[in-house]
Amino acid sequence: MRTVDLIHRKRDGEELSPEEIAYFVDGYTRNEIPDYQMSAFLMAVYFSGMSDHEVDALTHSMLGSGSTIDLSGIPGVKVDKHSTGGVGDKTSLIAAPIAAAAGVIVPMMSGRALGHTGGTLDKLESIPGFRTDLTIDEFRAQLASLGLAFIGQSADVAPADGKLYSLRDVTATVESIPLIASSIMSKKLAEGIDALVLDVKVGNGAFMKRQVDARRLAQMMVGIGRRSDKRVQALITDMNQPLGFAIGNALEVMEVSQTLQNGGPTDLTRISLELAARMIYLGKIVPSLEEAREVAQKHLLDGSGYRKFKDVISAQGGNPQVLDRFELLPNATGAREILSPRAGYVSAIDAEYVGQASAMIGAGRDTKDEAVDPAVGVILEVKIGNKIDAGGVLCRLYYTGEDHVEEAAQLIEDAFRISANPPDQRDLILEVVG
Amino acid sequence: MRTVDLIHRKRDGEELSPEEIAYFVDGYTRNEIPDYQMSAFLMAVYFSGMSDHEVDALTHSMLGSGSTIDLSGIPGVKVDKHSTGGVGDKTSLIAAPIAAAAGVIVPMMSGRALGHTGGTLDKLESIPGFRTDLTIDEFRAQLASLGLAFIGQSADVAPADGKLYSLRDVTATVESIPLIASSIMSKKLAEGIDALVLDVKVGNGAFMKRQVDARRLAQMMVGIGRRSDKRVQALITDMNQPLGFAIGNALEVMEVSQTLQNGGPTDLTRISLELAARMIYLGKIVPSLEEAREVAQKHLLDGSGYRKFKDVISAQGGNPQVLDRFELLPNATGAREILSPRAGYVSAIDAEYVGQASAMIGAGRDTKDEAVDPAVGVILEVKIGNKIDAGGVLCRLYYTGEDHVEEAAQLIEDAFRISANPPDQRDLILEVVG
Numbered sequence: 001m002r003t004v005d006l007i008h009r010k011r012d013g014e015e016l017s018p019e020e021i022a023y024f025v026d027g028y029t030r031n032e033i034p035d036y037q038m039s040a041f042l043m044a045v046y047f048s049g050m051s052d053h054e055v056d057a058l059t060h061s062m063l064g065s066g067s068t069i070d071l072s073g074i075p076g077v078k079v080d081k082h083s084t085g086g087v088g089d090k091t092s093l094i095a096a097p098i099a100a101a102a103g104v105i106v107p108m109m110s111g112r113a114l115g116h117t118g119g120t121l122d123k124l125e126s127i128p129g130f131r132t133d134l135t136i137d138e139f140r141a142q143l144a145s146l147g148l149a150f151i152g153q154s155a156d157v158a159p160a161d162g163k164l165y166s167l168r169d170v171t172a173t174v175e176s177i178p179l180i181a182s183s184i185m186s187k188k189l190a191e192g193i194d195a196l197v198l199d200v201k202v203g204n205g206a207f208m209k210r211q212v213d214a215r216r217l218a219q220m221m222v223g224i225g226r227r228s229d230k231r232v233q234a235l236i237t238d239m240n241q242p243l244g245f246a247i248g249n250a251l252e253v254m255e256v257s258q259t260l261q262n263g264g265p266t267d268l269t270r271i272s273l274e275l276a277a278r279m280i281y282l283g284k285i286v287p288s289l290e291e292a293r294e295v296a297q298k299h300l301l302d303g304s305g306y307r308k309f310k311d312v313i314s315a316q317g318g319n320p321q322v323l324d325r326f327e328l329l330p331n332a333t334g335a336r337e338i339l340s341p342r343a344g345y346v347s348a349i350d351a352e353y354v355g356q357a358s359a360m361i362g363a364g365r366d367t368k369d370e371a372v373d374p375a376v377g378v379i380l381e382v383k384i385g386n387k388i389d390a391g392g393v394l395c396r397l398y399y400t401g402e403d404h405v406e407e408a409a410q411l412i413e414d415a416f417r418i419s420a421n422p423p424d425q426r427d428l429i430l431e432v433v434g
Numbered sequence: 435m436r437t438v439d440l441i442h443r444k445r446d447g448e449e450l451s452p453e454e455i456a457y458f459v460d461g462y463t464r465n466e467i468p469d470y471q472m473s474a475f476l477m478a479v480y481f482s483g484m485s486d487h488e489v490d491a492l493t494h495s496m497l498g499s500g501s502t503i504d505l506s507g508i509p510g511v512k513v514d515k516h517s518t519g520g521v522g523d524k525t526s527l528i529a530a531p532i533a534a535a536a537g538v539i540v541p542m543m544s545g546r547a548l549g550h551t552g553g554t555l556d557k558l559e560s561i562p563g564f565r566t567d568l569t570i571d572e573f574r575a576q577l578a579s580l581g582l583a584f585i586g587q588s589a590d591v592a593p594a595d596g597k598l599y600s601l602r603d604v605t606a607t608v609e610s611i612p613l614i615a616s617s618i619m620s621k622k623l624a625e626g627i628d629a630l631v632l633d634v635k636v637g638n639g640a641f642m643k644r645q646v647d648a649r650r651l652a653q654m655m656v657g658i659g660r661r662s663d664k665r666v667q668a669l670i671t672d673m674n675q676p677l678g679f680a681i682g683n684a685l686e687v688m689e690v691s692q693t694l695q696n697g698g699p700t701d702l703t704r705i706s707l708e709l710a711a712r713m714i715y716l717g718k719i720v721p722s723l724e725e726a727r728e729v730a731q732k733h734l735l736d737g738s739g740y741r742k743f744k745d746v747i748s749a750q751g752g753n754p755q756v757l758d759r760f761e762l763l764p765n766a767t768g769a770r771e772i773l774s775p776r777a778g779y780v781s782a783i784d785a786e787y788v789g790q791a792s793a794m795i796g797a798g799r800d801t802k803d804e805a806v807d808p809a810v811g812v813i814l815e816v817k818i819g820n821k822i823d824a825g826g827v828l829c830r831l832y833y834t835g836e837d838h839v840e841e842a843a844q845l846i847e848d849a850f851r852i853s854a855n856p857p858d859q860r861d862l863i864l865e866v867v868g
Contacts, residue, residue: 008606011480035470040605043477046445171474172441 088242116355126374130318205351248377550789560808639785682811
């Protein structure tokens with residue numbers, strides 16, 4: 001088997017066999033196939049796509065490159081939730097406690113902020129003392145006792161994916177649906193889960209800008225999961241404005257607290273409850289989705305989700321009082337209002353711009369090794385459809401140093417469009433796949 | 435300027451500026467841009483193509499990466515001829531002496547055999563003593579005295595192209611029309627020529643299998659040349675069977691000798707004369723193509739082309755007597771007949787198979803550093819359209835060692851198709867571009 005022939009065939013749109021895909025991934029992981037052949041192959045995949053057979057083989061080759069976690073000793077159905085990434089997306093911190101409160105076992109393996117999107121681990125780590133570096137034994141023990149634990153992805157899980165992702169990042173091959181799908185699913189299948197709820201974001205703040213692409217990604221991930229005997233459902237949800245009002249790590253934890261006390265933004269509450277309901281349904285707590293929705297609603301309203309999150313914070317070394325006393329969270333030292341240049345209706349809020357502005361002042365990172373500033377971010381005062389006066393406050397930018405504040409403020413100003421007429425209403429949950 | 439952003443934009447079909455293309459090529463040549471980013475870029479170019487502006491910028495960046503040859507001190511119009519490569523294609527050794535005999539200055543910079551295609555340098559080096567490693571001063575002096583000199587491409591000419599070609603070879607990005615066009619033209623523009631005649635081969639023995647691709651390549655090369663103020667014409671010629679009867683280095687020199695004495699195969703004679711006529715016309719020896727055709731014909735018939743080739747052989751250290759006494763050329767030690775399995779008409783001869791078979795027994799090479807065996811090759815006994823009896827000789831395989839002879843014989847047998855009815859006649863010169 002010659003590597004160049006495999007690239008050639010993929011380039012020409014031929015289907016490679018599982019053995020050929022495995023040869024490529026294994027050879028690359030063992031440094032026998034050089035980066036320059038893999039990057040050419042990845043670009044060929046970007047253009048030629050992959051069949052179901054190919055994407056399954058790629059997923060399982062990456063999965064097989066590392067270790068998997070055995071959760072079979074813990075009774076109950078294990079259900080994880082994964083988002084493809086958005087701006088202000090803190091649904092994991094709401095849906096997971098609600099589902100766990102309802103009896104689902106939720107082994108939550110999360111990622112970090114990258115580019116304009118936030119990361120669950122960074123949000124949790126804004127809580128003083130919170131540890132995301134649990135050992136696998138600690139992780140298992142906490143799942144058994146509380147039904148929910150948050151952990152970062154171990155380097156032992158799908159190392160081929162990590163190596164490939166680093167290469168994709170510098171070769172403009174990130175935005176390939178089969179590559180995204182196999183990357184996500186190889187890591188999720190390593191977690192020892194029984195079921196998975198996916199939140200595929202679409203819009204200006206998401207990786208998928210078009211609904212047709214989001215649908216293809218969702219279908220591909222659901223297919224990979226099902227062919228591996230996992231129950232998988234995907235929601236396709238709108239990311240054409242930030243979710244909720246808060247963007248930035250500690251600011252988002254505050255909004256999570258409000259939402260778990262049923263005082264959060266309606267868009268965030270609605271998506272979080274639907275995700276929790278799907279987790280409860282796939283977790284076989286109740287036999288129908290309708291009942292699962294009632295169960296999720298109940299565990300929000302009775303505060304059991306909120307208490308579950310506090311228990312998890314305690315168990316992982318954090319101070320649960322932060323959820324009631326926000327002054328215990330890292331706080332910004334400066335604030336700046338972004339004002340509307342004219343009266344009208346908010347017709348667009350470019351979520352990518354808002355995410356980039358937050359990242360620019362320290363809430364996110366451009367490369368994996370940068371630290372984030374937990375205190376900084378943006379609080380929106382308006383959302384799409386709201387009326388605003390000339391000079392009215394669109395949002396507030398919270399910062400700790402003056403670096404990039406001007407630039408960030410300008411970017412956020414550019415993110416808002418103010419129109420004379422109210423915009424059309426848009427759906428929040430666009431589709432369900434699976 | 436971030437390299438990954440340039441790959442991204444090319445991937446998305448955007449046009450890069452000349453400065454951006456130059457940044458990419460220069461950075462790669464200086465080892466500042468790694469192979470893995472260049473290979474992803476090349477694959478993106480394979481799929482997205484390049485505009486005229488981009489291919490000009492790529493050509494001139496590669497040209498500017500090395501030195502150019504100044505031939506302005508030599509009076510007369512300098513015209514080179516270049517073939518995209520075929521099987522049995524020895525037209526350079528016929529057209530160039532005829533054009534030079536007619537007064538054109540022909541600085542012939544040639545390549546070596548690679549894969550199933552032959553190379554002019556290897557053919558010349560089958561003549562005992564023939565030197566293709568002239569210094570630039572020797573090359574200039576011979577051009578001034580004889581009007582024709584053969585030389586290999588110096589490593590100083592377009593080194594970026596050499597580096598890129600090596601990468602393309604292992605990343606399945608050879609077959610890209612803008613990459614092929616810029617590679618050829620960067621080297622040709624470095625030669626100090628005024629005009630260029632291109633022979634773009636199309637068919638089963640050529641890199642371009644389809645006429646539409648050959649036309650696009652021809653148009654792109656002619657365009658690059660003209661925008662650099664060179665007179666350029668391209669013939670698109672058939673390579674659906676080997677050209678002439680001989681394939682293999684010394685065997686082809688013998689056929690060249692016969693052809694220059696007006697006793698060669700009609701297809702080879704016809705293309706060689708047309709190429710010579712175009713060189714004579716672009717070399718401004720006569721004002722019209724019609725007259726140029728007469729001049730070429732005359733220099734074939736009066737033996738002046740033949741004598742010119744002998745003079746060049748002498749000047750470059752070879753023994754010109756080889757053209758009359760073939761026993762002075764390297765000769766094979768074994769021969770094997772390939773017989774027709776049935777009576778009928780020869781309806782196809784896969785030139786790529788014949789080329790591969792020849793290469794397999796030593797006439798060609800798979801990698802740049804292999805040596806070739808000058809003596810070995812194939813002599814066809816029939817061409818497409820000929821009638822053959824069952825058991826009649828299709829061709830003879832000439833070899834010096836037994837290695838791969840069986841395999842080569844089988845491949846050649848597979849190359850021939852014998853049909854009950856005579857095939858349609860096909861054109862030899864399919865199109866003229868420019």
